[in-house]
Amino acid sequence: MWSGLKQTDIVVQAIMAENVRSVRGMNDRLPEEMASFQAIAEHCRKVFSRRNYKELQTPVVESTPLFSRGIGEATDIVEKEMYTFPDRKGRSLTLRPEMTASCARAYIQHGIFKSRPFSEWFYIAPMFRYERMQTGRYRQFWQAGVEVFGDRAPTLDAEVASVLYEVFSGLGVTDLTMLVNSVGDKEDRVIYREKLLQYLTPFSSQLCGDCQRRINTNPLRVLDCKVPSCKEIAAAAPALADSLRDESKQYFHDTCNALQVVGVPYKIDKQCVRGLDYYTGPVFELVSTSKALGKQTTLGAGGRYDGLVQQLGGPSTPAVGFALGMERAMLVSDMIAAETAPSLFIATLGTAAKVHGLALASKLADTNVSVSVEHRDVKLKAQLRRAAKNGFTWALVLGDNEIESGKANLKNLDTKQETEIELARLADNLNR
Numbered sequence: 001m002w003s004g005l006k007q008t009d010i011v012v013q014a015i016m017a018e019n020v021r022s023v024r025g026m027n028d029r030l031p032e033e034m035a036s037f038q039a040i041a042e043h044c045r046k047v048f049s050r051r052n053y054k055e056l057q058t059p060v061v062e063s064t065p066l067f068s069r070g071i072g073e074a075t076d077i078v079e080k081e082m083y084t085f086p087d088r089k090g091r092s093l094t095l096r097p098e099m100t101a102s103c104a105r106a107y108i109q110h111g112i113f114k115s116r117p118f119s120e121w122f123y124i125a126p127m128f129r130y131e132r133m134q135t136g137r138y139r140q141f142w143q144a145g146v147e148v149f150g151d152r153a154p155t156l157d158a159e160v161a162s163v164l165y166e167v168f169s170g171l172g173v174t175d176l177t178m179l180v181n182s183v184g185d186k187e188d189r190v191i192y193r194e195k196l197l198q199y200l201t202p203f204s205s206q207l208c209g210d211c212q213r214r215i216n217t218n219p220l221r222v223l224d225c226k227v228p229s230c231k232e233i234a235a236a237a238p239a240l241a242d243s244l245r246d247e248s249k250q251y252f253h254d255t256c257n258a259l260q261v262v263g264v265p266y267k268i269d270k271q272c273v274r275g276l277d278y279y280t281g282p283v284f285e286l287v288s289t290s291k292a293l294g295k296q297t298t299l300g301a302g303g304r305y306d307g308l309v310q311q312l313g314g315p316s317t318p319a320v321g322f323a324l325g326m327e328r329a330m331l332v333s334d335m336i337a338a339e340t341a342p343s344l345f346i347a348t349l350g351t352a353a354k355v356h357g358l359a360l361a362s363k364l365a366d367t368n369v370s371v372s373v374e375h376r377d378v379k380l381k382a383q384l385r386r387a388a389k390n391g392f393t394w395a396l397v398l399g400d401n402e403i404e405s406g407k408a409n410l411k412n413l414d415t416k417q418e419t420e421i422e423l424a425r426l427a428d429n430l431n432r
């Protein structure tokens with residue numbers, strides 16, 4: 001033992017030390033918060049599965065070029081927000097900041113473009129971005145999202161956007177608006193780039209350092225810079241939506257019409273350009289005015305990205321998708337925790353009772369009752385105190401007498417009602 005310090009003091013000191021606390025912006029979710037998280041995740045799964053979307057998982061870590069090529073070198077995410085590090089062989093790896101690029105990679109890598117070119121996928125997974133933190137914005141956060149590969153039709157874009165809307169309306173959120181815009185395809189962008197450059201060049205000395213660089217690499221990204229002086233200049237820039245070719249305009253118009261028919265309240269917002277390079281047509285952002293969100297207003301966002309699969313080495317494949325923030329969903333939703341399963345606490349008096357308790361617990365494996373056996377050698381009163389504190393539905397007391405007689409007292413901890421039951425028929429008695 002060290003100089004008078006007790007073991008527990010040392011442990012507490014170690015936990016409080018900066019380098020063993022959780023990383024800033026990456027938060028624990030303790031069991032009591034898990035119920036709400038799981039309820040929302042289950043709700044998302046139901047909404048997505050109703051459309052026949054299938055769930056997938058991809059690794060948390062990917063090769064860095066997947067994101068720099070997929071999301072775009074000159075984007076905020078790639079330039080400033082990625083957790084990138086070399087592995088032991090010096091290869092650059094990145095904690096995924098989003099899932100669309102990973103899904104496109106999986107679609108190519110597993111030959112899905114051949115075996116099942118039309119694929120509708122969804123995921124619920126953690127993402128990582130080194131962002132400035134505030135309510136609703138974290139460095140590790142979870143997204144639930146949808147990616148539909150292989151089809152191009154305005155009604156599909158509207159379907160995907162309406163699924164995002166359905167998730168939140170189903171969570172009881174009422175003040176929802178879908179902001180929509182079109183960022184146009186590659187050809188539209190070539191035309192627009194010229195117009196934008198003409199507008200931005202005279203302001204170049206007033207732009208932030210990043211944007212002065214972006215003017216040459218990717219002027220479109222100046223439009224979603226978060227620096228106030230850049231925002232002001234961007235606000236008066238010619239809108240991309242105004243320089244779309246007729247075909248792109250028509251596609252966007254048809255998407256909006258479909259949204260209207262489906263009943264999604266939408267608003268055209270020409271400033272909505274999304275911060276990722278891969279979008280190639282209609283884009284959308286679902287916003288809420290809920291105070292719980294703090295300064296964040298966007299619950300989920302997405303759009304069409306017809307060039308990404310090809311850009312990553314696959315065949316030309318149209319695609320559309322969105323991602324929503326699980327933490328933001330938790331902030332705005334009044335969905336109460338999913339109903340927890342009924343639970344039984346088996347109080348035990350002696351070793352034989354503990355073993356018998358374990359046997360009873362495995363016999364109940366086919367029921368939906370969760371069971372906890374007391375393993376401490378403490379007085380019955382202390383055992384029952386633990387049962388009450390942990391919210392068990394029932395407590396059963398087991399001792400030598402009960403084992404011998406095959407009968408025991410089952411107490412309903414909600415109603416305080418006690419009944420003598422046959423241990424062989426325990427499962428039949430565990431009804432609420």
Ligand code: AMP
Binds near residue numbers: 131136140323
């Ligand atoms: P994005 O991938 O940037 O289009 O974001 C899609 C959605 O993910 C947003 O609308 C948010 O709900 C959520 N989101 C994005 N970044 C964060 C973050 N840093 N913390 C929490 N949620 C986020």
